[in-house]
Amino acid sequence: MNAPEPKGTEAVRLTVQAQARRYTIEIAPGAALRLGALLDEAQLPARRFVVSSPTVWRLHGETFGAISRDEPILIPDGERHKQLATVGRIYDALLRAGADRATGIVAVGGGVVGDIAGFAAATYLRGVPVAQVPTTLLAQVDSSVGGKVGVNHAMGKNLIGAFHPPAIVAVDPVLLATLPRREFRAGLYEVVKYGVIASRELFDLVADRLRAIFARESAVLLSIIAASCRIKAHVVEQDERESGPRRALNFGHTAGHALEAITKYRRFRHGEAVAYGMLVAADLAKARRVLTAADRDRLASLIMQMGPLPPVGDLSAADALDAVKRDKKVIAGRLHFVLPTSIGSTEVVTDVTEEELAAALAATGLRP
Ligand SMILES: NC(=O)c1ccc[n+]([C@@H]2O[C@H](COP(=O)([O-])OP(=O)(O)OC[C@H]3O[C@@H](n4cnc5c(N)ncnc54)[C@H](O)[C@@H]3O)[C@@H](O)[C@H]2O)c1
Ligand SMILES: [Zn+2]
DSSP: OOOOOOOTTOOEEEEEEOSSOEEEEEEOTTGGGGHHHHHHHTTOOSEEEEEEOHHHHHHHHHHHGGGOSSOOEEOOOSGGGOSHHHHHHHHHHHHHTTOOSSEEEEEEESHHHHHHHHHHHHHGGGOOOEEEEEOSHHIIIIITSSOEEEEEETTEEEEEEEEOOOSEEEEOGGGGGGSOHHHHHHHHHHHHHHHHHHOHHHHHHHHHTHHHHHTTOHHHHHHHHHHHHHHHHHHHHHOTTSSSGGGGGGTTHHHHHHHHHHTTTTSOOHHHHHHHHHHHHHHHHHHTTSSOHHHHHHHHHHHHHTOOOOOOTTSBHHHHHHHHHTSTTEETTEEOEEEEEETTEEEEESOOOHHHHHHHHHHTTOBO
16 A cells, blocks of 8 residues: 655556456556557557547647547536536547447546546447546546546436446556646645545655645656555445445545535535545544544644635535535435544544534634
C-alpha cells in the first residue's frame, strides 16, 4: 500500500481483480503517448471510438489522435450534461458509424466523461469494452477505478447506472498540467481522504510535498496517484458492490453530499464539499473521543494549507441534516457514518444522532 516514491520516468502497474474481469491500471508519465500499445495489450477490440469532451480534446486531442481512425465522439462534460440524453448521443454516433460488437470505447476525460462513456459502453449492444483514460486528478484517483458508471436523473445524482469494469485504466499525470488549479485541488481532497482512511504515509506525503504537488511535479504526482489507486483498488476488490469495506470510501461524503445538495451542486466542486465533510466527521469523532484532537487538527491544518474553500457560514445545519436524511447512506432507517479513528483508519458506525451531527456541522462553520 505504501510505495516508495518512484522516479519521474518510472511506471506503476497495478492489477485489479473485479468479479467480471481482471484489469490493469497503468500509471506513468507518458502513458498517453503509448496508449495504442496499452490498448492492444489489454486486447481492446481493434475498432476504437474515443469519447471525450471539446475542452479535453482541444487541449490533448493531438496526443490521442493516432489511436482511432474514426472521428472522436465529443460530448459536453458539465455535470448537468451527465444524463441519458448525452448517452443517447453516443449511441447515435456509434450506430451511424456502424459500430458492432467488435468495438471498444476509449473514454478520455474527467469523471463526467468516464461515467457517461462507461455507461454507454455497458449498454451499447448489451455491452462493449471500455478503456478509461482519466484526465482530471479526481478521475485518475477515483472515478476511473472500480467499474461504477452511470448518469444523473432529475431526482438525484448517479441514480441510473451499471457496474462495467474497464478493460484497462491508463493514467498519465502529465495530462494534469492543463487542469485548472481549483479542479486539481478538488481532486487532491480525495487523495487526502485515502490517506485518512488507509495510509498515514500517503497523508504525510501530501502534507510534506504540497508545494511540489501544486507545481505538478511528475514524480510526486505519480506517487500520490499510485498510492490512491492502490487503496481504491484494494477496497474495491474486497467489496465491489459496496456492502462493507467500500463504505470507508464514503469518509467525508455524508456531510459533503449534503452540502452539495443544499447548494444545488453549484457552489462546491465535489472534492471541496468532501473537504468540509471530512472536517465534520473528524469533529464528530473528536467529540466522541475516538479521534485525538491532535489528529483532528492535523487534518484541519492540511485542508487549510491546501487553499480556500467556498464559504459555508450562510448555510443552515438544519437544512444539511435534512439532506443527510435523504441520502442513500441511510439504510433501513439507519445512517451509516464513517468516522476516522486515526490518520490511517476509520470505523463505520450506525448510531450517530442528529444532535451530534448538528453540533459537528456547527463546529465546521454552518449556521446552527
Ligand atoms: N464512477 C465513480 O466511481 C465515480 C467516483 C467519483 C466521482 N465520480 C463522478 O465524477 C464526476 C466528476 O469528475 P471530475 O471531477 O473529473 O469532473 P469533470 O469530468 O466535470 O471535469 C472537470 C472539468 O475539467 C475539465 N478537464 C478535464 N480534463 C482536463 C485537463 N486535463 N485539462 C484541463 N481541463 C480538463 C473538464 O472539461 C471539466 O470542465 C462526477 O459526475 C462524479 O459523480 C464517479
Ligand atoms: Zn468523492
